[in-house]
Amino acid sequence: MSEITYKPGHEPHLRETRRIFRNIDRVGYDPSIACFIKDGGYETLKKAIKMEPAAIIDEVKKSGLRGRGGAGFPTGVKWTFIPKGNTKPVYLVCNCDESEPGTFKDRFIVHQDPHQLLEGMIIACYAVQAHYAIIYMREEFPEAAKIVQRALAEAEKNNFLGKNILGSGYDLNIILHRGAGAYICGEETGLINSIEGVRPYPRIKPPFFPAAIGLYGCPTIVNNVESLCQVRQVLMRGGEAYAADGATRSPGTRIIGVSGDVQRPGYYEIISGSITYGDLLYELCGGPKPGRSFKAIIPGGASAKVMRCDEVLKGRNPDGSVRKMTIFDVPMDLDSIAQHGSMSGSGGVIVMDDSRSMPEMLRNLNRFFAWESCGQCTPCREGNPWMLKLSTRICQGKASPEDVDLLKSVADNICGRTVCAFGEACAWPVQAFTTKFREEFLALTRPINAFKPHNPEAAEARKYLTRED
Amino acid sequence: MTEQPDAIAALAETKPSPGEKYYPPFKVTPELTKKAKAYIAMYPKGREQSAVLPLIHLVQEKHGYICPQSVLWIAEMCQSTPIHVQGIVSFYPGIRTSCPGKWHIRVCHTIACALSGGEELLSYVCEKIGIDPKAMTEEEPMAVSADGLWSIEAVECLAACGFGPNLMVNDALYSQMDQAKVDDLIEEYSKKA
Numbered sequence A: 001m002s003e004i005t006y007k008p009g010h011e012p013h014l015r016e017t018r019r020i021f022r023n024i025d026r027v028g029y030d031p032s033i034a035c036f037i038k039d040g041g042y043e044t045l046k047k048a049i050k051m052e053p054a055a056i057i058d059e060v061k062k063s064g065l066r067g068r069g070g071a072g073f074p075t076g077v078k079w080t081f082i083p084k085g086n087t088k089p090v091y092l093v094c095n096c097d098e099s100e101p102g103t104f105k106d107r108f109i110v111h112q113d114p115h116q117l118l119e120g121m122i123i124a125c126y127a128v129q130a131h132y133a134i135i136y137m138r139e140e141f142p143e144a145a146k147i148v149q150r151a152l153a154e155a156e157k158n159n160f161l162g163k164n165i166l167g168s169g170y171d172l173n174i175i176l177h178r179g180a181g182a183y184i185c186g187e188e189t190g191l192i193n194s195i196e197g198v199r200p201y202p203r204i205k206p207p208f209f210p211a212a213i214g215l216y217g218c219p220t221i222v223n224n225v226e227s228l229c230q231v232r233q234v235l236m237r238g239g240e241a242y243a244a245d246g247a248t249r250s251p252g253t254r255i256i257g258v259s260g261d262v263q264r265p266g267y268y269e270i271i272s273g274s275i276t277y278g279d280l281l282y283e284l285c286g287g288p289k290p291g292r293s294f295k296a297i298i299p300g301g302a303s304a305k306v307m308r309c310d311e312v313l314k315g316r317n318p319d320g321s322v323r324k325m326t327i328f329d330v331p332m333d334l335d336s337i338a339q340h341g342s343m344s345g346s347g348g349v350i351v352m353d354d355s356r357s358m359p360e361m362l363r364n365l366n367r368f369f370a371w372e373s374c375g376q377c378t379p380c381r382e383g384n385p386w387m388l389k390l391s392t393r394i395c396q397g398k399a400s401p402e403d404v405d406l407l408k409s410v411a412d413n414i415c416g417r418t419v420c421a422f423g424e425a426c427a428w429p430v431q432a433f434t435t436k437f438r439e440e441f442l443a444l445t446r447p448i449n450a451f452k453p454h455n456p457e458a459a460e461a462r463k464y465l466t467r468e469d
Numbered sequence B: 001m002t003e004q005p006d007a008i009a010a011l012a013e014t015k016p017s018p019g020e021k022y023y024p025p026f027k028v029t030p031e032l033t034k035k036a037k038a039y040i041a042m043y044p045k046g047r048e049q050s051a052v053l054p055l056i057h058l059v060q061e062k063h064g065y066i067c068p069q070s071v072l073w074i075a076e077m078c079q080s081t082p083i084h085v086q087g088i089v090s091f092y093p094g095i096r097t098s099c100p101g102k103w104h105i106r107v108c109h110t111i112a113c114a115l116s117g118g119e120e121l122l123s124y125v126c127e128k129i130g131i132d133p134k135a136m137t138e139e140e141p142m143a144v145s146a147d148g149l150w151s152i153e154a155v156e157c158l159a160a161c162g163f164g165p166n167l168m169v170n171d172a173l174y175s176q177m178d179q180a181k182v183d184d185l186i187e188e189y190s191k192k193a
């Protein structure tokens, strides 16, 4: 394969390993099938389609590939959850809803290298024997919708899609379905309802695990865009070779999106676990803005728990003894950060420096979750606007110290009492911010505020509560 | 159709908007029906309801918003009921029930963009196109300028967080915006009018 040149200012950092993002910002690369084939595209599919479907699943299992949509579930294992002896059609859905704040990786794949996704997706469909598959794309990608639509037509023309693919006797039809601006459509069961043409309320699990009862009541595999591209890498390299790269429990490369207060925000593709958060922020991203220092990091998309940069964490030396460390010493794989109470999720790292007010950050997140709750469960629907009111009141200096505890208790009462994981997603930031930056929240409050009415209605009601002598 | 158009009209109330002069009113044409049938054919037999969202996009792209007449038409095409379609229309933030301006601007104000100045960008764009930011409320997130040329809306994450602050004008994304870039952008689009 030829030498790759990247557009000026978009060259990868030396510590990056570009596999999925190999062709992103590449000079002379376009989303057409001709360009993709010239670069070795669809060769992996030609190889895979001659294999037994079960052998592909085995290969993916052996690779240890874990999903990149947020939960990090082993992809090969998910594929085996299709009930044995199933007689219904099997569907595969590619989750391109990408709406977790801080995450921006799938965007570049579908805009600049759509055939990479299609090849991975066709292999995955063949492995689970799906003959009908859907790419669910968020509405805010109107240009990508056109690009992918064109790519699908090109692939069909070249017999990588449609009837009797490459003479193997296997048929597959892929369609594109666009969302309409709702975060909850990223949740796999909400997404399925959205495709079915009903309100995208998430379904309760059990029993509605998509692999058992999914789209139209049939077994359905939902995978993220990056996960499907990784499937192609697994087949290209072989499962064992793939597993040999990077962290043992989460091998392969990962795409990290950095946003916020760093010198060079953007995307970085690294071998999982090969660098630490410190390496990422100081070396790849060039450190904090001039005259600033890092204060807090959200390590895995808006719903991950925030980490303080001066927090002392307990790490283990190879001999088992305990050592003190900070977030900057934590390796960037899927599990390490989870041991310290947060998560690596979809790889969106949001960085805040010492100029930022943490209550203000939390208010912004509360607004997001209050706006995006689907409204199906009472704790989530009512709790989120309540948390927004409380954090707004704190930011305005109108809250009392008890309001900080109240804010956390609302979050505690949402967590674990909802249909979908949005309940946790909205509660975790509140719990982490109010615990870890408690003094900053309290500093904005005043005890006297407890006796003041919060709004005109309360002021009016109060008139009737005070006795006239 | 058994439902009275009046009943659905009352339910799906649409606000008149100055943007309407830039979009043709909704009309069922053979061409539209043909496109709709092609969408419906994409889904398995008996699953016509899946095409509700694609048909909504089809109507919205051309006519700017979803009016009660189009709700009736979509329901009929997808063998669904108007009330069901209306339930979907009212759920999604991306589906509009009143007409946007010729150029619809969406400014991201979620955390990563807020860190790079998204909120300030929003007020600056409002100022440039002559819209009072207070006109954007929870019930009516979109505000339209008096001449119907512009409309603006604050939206959640557009998935370009590392390159904030971000905004979209109709289908195009603009990243790393600042005041000078906004000035140029507004001028460019005013000329396109």
Ligand SMILES: Cc1cc2nc3c(=O)[nH]c(=O)nc-3n(C[C@H](O)[C@H](O)[C@H](O)COP(=O)(O)O)c2cc1C
Residues within 6 Å of the ligand: A066, A067, A068, A069, A070, A071, A072, A073, A075, A078, A095, A096, A097, A098, A099, A100, A183, A184, A185, A186, A187, A188, A189, A222, A223, A224, A225, A227, A228, A420, A421, A422, A425
């Ligand atoms: C509230 C919520 C939002 C989600 N949003 C997305 C999303 O935007 N994109 C995505 O790929 N997965 C999202 N997920 C995760 C999906 O439910 C699902 O786990 C994922 O698509 C599975 O793909 P994977 O196994 O390849 O990671 C979301 C989950 C929740 C609970």
Ligand code: SF4
Residues within 6 Å of the ligand: A184, A201, A202, A372, A373, A374, A375, A376, A377, A378, A380, A381, A418, A419, A420, A421, A422, A423
């Ligand atoms: S937790 Fe929230 S988003 Fe999830 S189903 Fe319940 S109300 Fe909807």
Ligand code: FES
Residues within 6 Å of the ligand: A101, A102, A103, B108, B109, B110, B111, B112, B113, B114, B156, B157, B158, B159, B160, B161, B164, B166
């Ligand atoms: S936060 Fe604005 S694009 Fe993600």
